[in-house]
Amino acid sequence: xMRHFVMRNLFHxxxxxxxxxxxxxxxxxxxxxxxxxxxxMLQETAKRIEGIxxxxxxxxxxxxxxxxxxGAPMPAKIxxxxxxxxxxxxxxxxxxxxxxxxxVETIWGIDPxxxxxxxxxxxFLEGRDLQGPDDxxxxxxxxxxxxxxxxxTYELLNHKWKVVAIVEHGKAxxxxxxxxxxxxxxxxxxxxxxxxxxxxxxxxxxxVIAEVKQLLPTSPVRPVKEFMTLMTxxxxxxxxxxxxxxxxxxxxxxxxxxxxxxxxxVLERTxxxxxxxxxxxxxxxxxxxxxxxxxxxxxxGIGAGxxxxxxxxxxxxxxxxxxxxxxxxxxxxxAGLIALVGALLGASYPAWLASRKDAxxxxxxx
Amino acid sequence: MSITVRIQTHTTHGTEPExxxxxxxxxxxxxxxxxxxxxxxxxxxxxxxxxxxxxESVAVMGPSGCGKSSLLYVIGGLAQASRGKVLVxxxxxxxxTDADRTKLRRHKIGFVFQRFNLLPALSAKGxxxxxxxxxxxxxxxxxxxxxxxxxxxxxxxxxRPSEMSGGxxxxxxxxxxxxxxxxxxxxxxxxxxxxxxxxxxxLEMLRRLNKDLGQTxxxxxHNPEATAYFDRVVHMRxxxxxxxxxxx
Numbered sequence: 001x002m003r004h005f006v007m008r009n010l011f012h013x014x015x016x017x018x019x020x021x022x023x024x025x026x027x028x029x030x031x032x033x034x035x036x037x038x039x040x041m042l043q044e045t046a047k048r049i050e051g052i053x054x055x056x057x058x059x060x061x062x063x064x065x066x067x068x069x070x071g072a073p074m075p076a077k078i079x080x081x082x083x084x085x086x087x088x089x090x091x092x093x094x095x096x097x098x099x100x101x102x103x104v105e106t107i108w109g110i111d112p113x114x115x116x117x118x119x120x121x122x123x124f125l126e127g128r129d130l131q132g133p134d135d136x137x138x139x140x141x142x143x144x145x146x147x148x149x150x151x152x153t154y155e156l157l158n159h160k161w162k163v164v165a166i167v168e169h170g171k172a173x174x175x176x177x178x179x180x181x182x183x184x185x186x187x188x189x190x191x192x193x194x195x196x197x198x199x200x201x202x203x204x205x206x207x208v209i210a211e212v213k214q215l216l217p218t219s220p221v222r223p224v225k226e227f228m229t230l231m232t233x234x235x236x237x238x239x240x241x242x243x244x245x246x247x248x249x250x251x252x253x254x255x256x257x258x259x260x261x262x263x264x265x266v267l268e269r270t271x272x273x274x275x276x277x278x279x280x281x282x283x284x285x286x287x288x289x290x291x292x293x294x295x296x297x298x299x300x301g302i303g304a305g306x307x308x309x310x311x312x313x314x315x316x317x318x319x320x321x322x323x324x325x326x327x328x329x330x331x332x333x334x335a336g337l338i339a340l341v342g343a344l345l346g347a348s349y350p351a352w353l354a355s356r357k358d359a360x361x362x363x364x365x366x
Numbered sequence: 367m368s369i370t371v372r373i374q375t376h377t378t379h380g381t382e383p384e385x386x387x388x389x390x391x392x393x394x395x396x397x398x399x400x401x402x403x404x405x406x407x408x409x410x411x412x413x414x415x416x417x418x419x420x421x422e423s424v425a426v427m428g429p430s431g432c433g434k435s436s437l438l439y440v441i442g443g444l445a446q447a448s449r450g451k452v453l454v455x456x457x458x459x460x461x462x463t464d465a466d467r468t469k470l471r472r473h474k475i476g477f478v479f480q481r482f483n484l485l486p487a488l489s490a491k492g493x494x495x496x497x498x499x500x501x502x503x504x505x506x507x508x509x510x511x512x513x514x515x516x517x518x519x520x521x522x523x524x525x526r527p528s529e530m531s532g533g534x535x536x537x538x539x540x541x542x543x544x545x546x547x548x549x550x551x552x553x554x555x556x557x558x559x560x561x562x563x564x565x566x567x568x569l570e571m572l573r574r575l576n577k578d579l580g581q582t583x584x585x586x587x588h589n590p591e592a593t594a595y596f597d598r599v600v601h602m603r604x605x606x607x608x609x610x611x612x613x614x
Binding site: 001274283 | 468471
């Protein structure tokens with residue numbers, strides 16, 4: 001009977017219910033998408049780093065694992081010192097430059113010869129390797145996103161580049177230019193952001209890391225195969241805070257909407273509450289019926305939120321094919337629980353208020 | 367305190383009056399109800415002494431503001447008495463907590479209101495069944511059938527209040543009030559929102575409940591014609607019972 005009563009009450013005002021469901025759905029979607037976007041980008045970046053085929057990555061002292069925003073604080077000639085180490089087969093310096101022109105891009109400045117020695121080269125879908133100073137390689141996702149083909153001009157960093165090849169995605173970045181041109185463009189002559197090291201055999205990785213740490217004691221030296229596990233929001237400064245802030249914002253929206261919805265519901269049902277009291281309904285029963293209604297509303301909202309998340313992802317990836325939104329069952333459950341707890345918190349005060357209403361006043365309420 | 371009454375009973379020697387001692391099912395002793403308007407105390411009831419015997423039907427009449435509704439709410443446990451005693455089936459409401467009065471209402475009292483007060487989201491059936499649910503014994507289909515048949519609601523059970531006439535809504539409200547076999551049915555001007563025809567139907571149903579099922583009924587009314595359906599009429603004025611003095 002209680003379930004029937006709750007259901008009937010919920011659908012008695014379909015517009016209000018629809019708004020409540022949408023608000024919770026929006027809250028759930030916001031959590032899923034924000035987390036999905038950050039973790040998707042991190043995971044995708046990590047996959048691409050692992051996809052290079054190097055064994056070790058050496059960064060500048062104090063550099064973060066998510067190096068997109070890193071500058072170029074290391075002399076490129078360190079590569080020579082690294083090449084001299086035992087069990088080192090090849091070393092490739094790379095200069096990374098973050099660009100906001102026409103979207104968020106990370107441009108990889110590479111020396112084709114050393115980069116190929118470390119990574120076994122690109123898979124060319126079309127075109128040829130970097131030769132001239134203004135050549136640019138892009139991966140297939142970037143080509144699709146920017147509608148570029150071989151021979152086109154691509155303007156980045158206020159410089160006109162010529163697209164000379166489209167390569168298969170999954171290796172390092174999406175845009176590759178000659179390191180020397182990029183060094184000149186960004187005023188970082190003979191500098192590098194990181195060094196990729198290929199060992200003679202993968203099982204020498206630990207030995208090489210130990211050697212590099214002796215040579216460059218303040219530089220972070222990481223095995224590339226661990227990148228996937230290291231590339232989480234907890235390892236990126238401020239990202240965790242950003243995610244928590246967004247979740248708090250989403251929860252606040254949900255909580256306020258539920259509070260207002262339930263508050264108006266309780267006002268509207270003042271007389272009904274008086275009737276329930278006249279029938280002998282306890283305070284607990286009144287609270288339970290309102291919280292059950294909220295929980296049901298929330299479940300519908302969670303369902304809508306999950307659906308909206310997938311819809312948003314589909315539209316978003318259509319517009320920005322180079323980005324990634326990772327929707328995981330774990331975060332769907334977490335987003336649902338966050339919404340449920342927030343909604344129940346938002347409903348608890350109006351429900352308590354309803355249970356405390358004076359029966360006589362409630363019955364004479366117009 | 368018991369009351370000795372002369373009631374008509376059927377014996378082997380034929381129909382003859384017999385003396386029987388009955389405890390009142392409802393009794394008030396020096397009952398006061400004060401409302402507060404700012405710092406001013408406004409008495410709605412001023413020492414009401416009032417008894418109702420089991421199976422009795424009593425109409426309470428009086429002008430607006432004389433305290434009829436306050437009396438109904440206090441004896442129904444919806445409002446707390448300020449002073450004095452209210453005994454319902456031997457339980458002193460004035461000494462009870464809100465939770466205990468709620469429990470007593472659930473098991474011993476049924477209410478019918480002037481404005482029907484049906485839950486708009488539920489059908490007629492739902493409105494009756496929720497009373498059974500709150501009562502705690504669950505849905506009793508037999509009792510449900512008996513009550514809805516008696517009130518002529520069989521064909522309207524799946525309709526919502528907004529789809530029913532006032533008379534039908536009030537019959538649903540009566541069904542809801544008696545579905546759990548309360549000791550006392552309290553009706554607050556149940557015909558106040560009905561036309562003459564529907565008023566007569568509702569009053570006739572209340573009479574049948576009283577005569578056929580022995581349901582104790584206390585009804586508040588403005589309508590002098592309604593009193594003809596009741597065993598006893600009590601008049602109120604200025605918060606006190608003024609029996610023997612015409613109220614209007």
